[in-house]
Amino acid sequence: MRTQWNIFMAFFRSGMLGFGGGPASIPLIQKEVVEKYNWMTEEEFGDMLAIANTLPGPIATKLAGYVGYRISGFTGMLNGVFASIFPTIILMILLLTSLSSFRDFDWVQGMTAAVVPVVGMMMAVLTWGFVKKAGKGFGWEKAIIIGGILFIALQILHIHPGIIIAVLLIIALTLRDKPHVRNSGGGKS
Amino acid sequence: MIYWQLFLAFFIPGILGYGGGPASIPLVENEVVKRYEWMTVQEFGEVLAIGNSLPGPIATKLAGYIGYEIGGVFGSVVSVFASVAPSLILMLFLGSILYKYKNSAKVKRLTLFVQPVIAILLGVMAWKFFLESYVGIGFWQTILIAGISYLLIEKWKVHPAFVIFAAIVYGGFML
Numbered sequence: 001m002r003t004q005w006n007i008f009m010a011f012f013r014s015g016m017l018g019f020g021g022g023p024a025s026i027p028l029i030q031k032e033v034v035e036k037y038n039w040m041t042e043e044e045f046g047d048m049l050a051i052a053n054t055l056p057g058p059i060a061t062k063l064a065g066y067v068g069y070r071i072s073g074f075t076g077m078l079n080g081v082f083a084s085i086f087p088t089i090i091l092m093i094l095l096l097t098s099l100s101s102f103r104d105f106d107w108v109q110g111m112t113a114a115v116v117p118v119v120g121m122m123m124a125v126l127t128w129g130f131v132k133k134a135g136k137g138f139g140w141e142k143a144i145i146i147g148g149i150l151f152i153a154l155q156i157l158h159i160h161p162g163i164i165i166a167v168l169l170i171i172a173l174t175l176r177d178k179p180h181v182r183n184s185g186g187g188k189s
Numbered sequence: 190m191i192y193w194q195l196f197l198a199f200f201i202p203g204i205l206g207y208g209g210g211p212a213s214i215p216l217v218e219n220e221v222v223k224r225y226e227w228m229t230v231q232e233f234g235e236v237l238a239i240g241n242s243l244p245g246p247i248a249t250k251l252a253g254y255i256g257y258e259i260g261g262v263f264g265s266v267v268s269v270f271a272s273v274a275p276s277l278i279l280m281l282f283l284g285s286i287l288y289k290y291k292n293s294a295k296v297k298r299l300t301l302f303v304q305p306v307i308a309i310l311l312g313v314m315a316w317k318f319f320l321e322s323y324v325g326i327g328f329w330q331t332i333l334i335a336g337i338s339y340l341l342i343e344k345w346k347v348h349p350a351f352v353i354f355a356a357i358v359y360g361g362f363m364l
Contacts, residue, residue, distance in 0.1 A: 021247035022210040051287045054296050057276025058248040059209035065277040066284065077281075081273060088245030089253030089269065095239055096254055107361045113325045114360025115238040116231065117335040118353055120318030122241060125343060126211055127315055130308035137301040146305050154309055161219055161310060165205045165303055172298040 003072050004079050006037055011064045011083035022060030025084075029063050039071055060084055191260050192267045194225055199252045199271040207303040210248030213272075215310030217251055227259050230317050231325075242350035248272050326364055334359070 010032035018025025026049065033039050040048070052062045061081050068080025102108045135143045153159045198220035206213025214237065221227050228236070240250045249269055256268025290296050322331040334356060341347040341355075 015245040018244050018246075021241075022245075025244075025246070047288060048284075051284050052280060053208075054287055054299055055276055055279050055283065056205055056207045057203045057279075058206075058213070058246050058272060060246040061249060061273045062276055062280045065273070066280050069281060077277075081277070085246060085249040085253070085269065085273070088243055088250055089265070091243050092240060092250045092254045093257050093265075095243070096236060099235075099239070110362075110364035111357040111360040112231070112235050113322070113364050114330075114334055114356040115353060116234050116318055116322040116325065117331045118338045118356045119234045119238045119241070120315050120322060120331075121335040121339050122342070122349065123214075123311055123315035123318060125339070126214075127308055127311040130208070130212075130304055130311060134301070134304040134308055137304060143305060147309060150305055150309050154306070155313060161216060161306060162201050162205050165207075165306055168302040168306065169299060172302040173295055175295070175298065 004075065007068050007071060007076050007079045008083045010037060011068075011080045012087065015060065015084040016087060018060070022058050025060050026063070029060070029067075033067055039067060192264060195256050195260055195264050195268045196271045198225060199256070199268045200275060203248065203272040204275050205303075206248070206307070207300045208307060210246050212303075212307045213248050214251070215307065215314050217248070217255075218314055219310070221255055227255065230321055234318055234321070238353050242353040330364070 011029070014025045014028035014032055018028050030045055034042055034045050048063065048066060052059055052066070055062065061084060064080035064084040065077045068076035068078070070076075072079075099108070099112075131143075131147075134147070137143075138146060150164065153164055154161060199217070201220060202213040202216035206216055218230075218233055222230055222233050236251065236254060240247055240254070243250065249272055252268040252272040253265050257265035260267065287296060319331060319335070322334075338352050338356065341352045342349055
């Protein structure tokens with residue numbers, strides 16, 4: 001019981017304090033798991049993080065589930081995931097449903113209109129982060145060419161991103177291991 | 190039927206979004222706005238704005254709220270399950286295998302190769318929000334709000350929740 005309570009608190013705190021999505025809560029989770037409860041060593045945590053990063057999907061819940069599972073099996077896993085996501089989902093539903101019940105007032109429409117450019121700006125900053133990562137990983141010239149091909153495939157040919165990502169993953173796995181990839185095969189999808 | 194659609198709408202972004210929750214935002218948008226047309230770009234933008242100003246993982250907040258909007262409490266549970274479970278199961282089962290090969294170039298390439306796709310999808314989304322805003326409130330308001338919020342969040346490190354709150358107040362009085 002005590003363990004379950006600790007798991008709950010660890011992921012509740014890191015969830016409620018992590019502003020900016022799952023990746024922002026990684027250092028908070030590390031604090032709880034490594035420093036406060038000593039469930040893992042610093043090194044084990046690092047390894048777990050590296051593995052979680054190579055797999056798709058939200059990072060915070062992968063960590064919560066994995067740590068919970070290691071400490072107390074299936075129940076611990078459910079508990080960890082629940083604690084990290086449930087409180088914020090409830091907040092989200094409460095806020096948005098109360099906002100939309102006032103939707104027909106002019107001033108509410110003004111409010112939401114002013115938020116759109118802020119979101120656009122945040123998306124643009126996030127985009128730049130991914131562009132930089134791609135540029136560093138592939139080299140800028142190659143990244144721009146790949147980007148161009150992908151842009152055509154996604155926006156002009158309207159191929160579902162899932163198909164393109166699947167093709168790229170297959171290319172990534174079948175290319176021979178060499179530090180510098182000669183044929184990067186942008187997206188002949 | 191609607192539950193199956195909700196499952197797919199969040200399963201696909203969950204399984205394809207390499208780089209944590211934020212990477213799956215444009216993939217969620219692709220399903221929710223483009224494919225199933227449950228929301229307009231503007232509505233999705235509002236959900237995203239509120240989501241960004243609240244703490245916790247973003248992908249599950251989107252899944253939880255959109256699932257609830259479309260299919261009630263059960264819809265919310267289905268959507269959250271679809272976004273969390275597949276990657277968590279992969280983590281539990283593949284974790285030890287990947288651990289062995291964690292320095293292999295192939296494993297490292299997986300994340301890198303998906304990066305440009307996410308960048309383009311995000312970029313297009315940003316563009317759509319700006320376009321939407323330009324149509325709604327005009328060029329100068331858009332530039333003004335985007336510029337000031339950029340300085341506040343990125344340069345002066347003001348918390349996004351405050352900036353979004355300020356934008357809401359500004360919009361309520363001025364627009």
